[in-house]
Amino acid sequence: MATTEARVHDLPPRWDGFPVVWGEWTDEIPSTYRLHAEDLGACGRCGSLAPMEHSRGTVDVPDRRPLALFVTRCTDCRHDVVLDADDVAWDLEPADYTDGGSERPAGPPPAPRRFPPRRPAPPPPAPRPTGRPLPADSTPCGRCGARIVWAITVAGPNGRGGKSQPLDPHEHPDGNVAVSSPRRGRLLARALMADEQHDPHTEFLAMPHAATCRRTT
Ligand SMILES: [Zn+2]
Numbered sequence: 001m002a003t004t005e006a007r008v009h010d011l012p013p014r015w016d017g018f019p020v021v022w023g024e025w026t027d028e029i030p031s032t033y034r035l036h037a038e039d040l041g042a043c044g045r046c047g048s049l050a051p052m053e054h055s056r057g058t059v060d061v062p063d064r065r066p067l068a069l070f071v072t073r074c075t076d077c078r079h080d081v082v083l084d085a086d087d088v089a090w091d092l093e094p095a096d097y098t099d100g101g102s103e104r105p106a107g108p109p110p111a112p113r114r115f116p117p118r119r120p121a122p123p124p125p126a127p128r129p130t131g132r133p134l135p136a137d138s139t140p141c142g143r144c145g146a147r148i149v150w151a152i153t154v155a156g157p158n159g160r161g162g163k164s165q166p167l168d169p170h171e172h173p174d175g176n177v178a179v180s181s182p183r184r185g186r187l188l189a190r191a192l193m194a195d196e197q198h199d200p201h202t203e204f205l206a207m208p209h210a211a212t213c214r215r216t217t
């Protein structure tokens with residue numbers, strides 16, 4: 001994935017103007033973040049199923065308790081998602097890696113200081129049924145309540161496979177996972193490369209639920 005835009009900093013040096021100290025990258029997920037990180041499953045940007053890297057940040061805010069940040073990075077496309085102290089997930093953009101860090105937009109001065117900053121993670125496309133239903137029973141997503149189906153990933157350039165991956169229950173034209181069903185009820189998921197097509201005769205084109213999940217808690 002050609003997405004390694006040059007970043008001035010590896011991670012935002014500031015968060016809404018306040019300095020952030022980031023820890024080492026690790027593939028360990030602190031227990032307090034396990035639910036969040038496991039639910040990410042595939043990268044919401046490139047769909048990669050490669051193991052994610054994580055780091056924790058501390059924001060020093062005058063006269064407040066330091067705020068905790070938790071970032072998850074896709075090891076394929078380097079897309080970062082930051083979970084803030086209010087449990088809101090933010091997709092980072094190129095500007096966030098500059099000296100100014102991740103800032104709320106300039107505007108009429110100080111609205112009451114509130115976290116998170118203004119720019120919410122891009123609203124995922126509403127997960128509407130757009131195609132054939134995947135041939136498996138759906139269950140409610142534990143985070144947003146939407147219907148999902150579970151698939152097992154197969155080995156490929158993105159990883160060794162064997163992981164459970166939640167998918168939206170209907171085919172989606174923008175999906176990046178080819179799903180086959182050798183036996184009804186058991187889905188196999190294969191992440192598609194950027195210019196790879198699925199075989200519509202034998203496979204379904206599915207959207208990773210990680211890309212559309214609207215977490216409510
Ligand atoms: Zn990615």
Ligand SMILES: [Zn+2]
Pocket residue numbers: 141142143144145146209212213214215
């Ligand atoms: Zn969900």
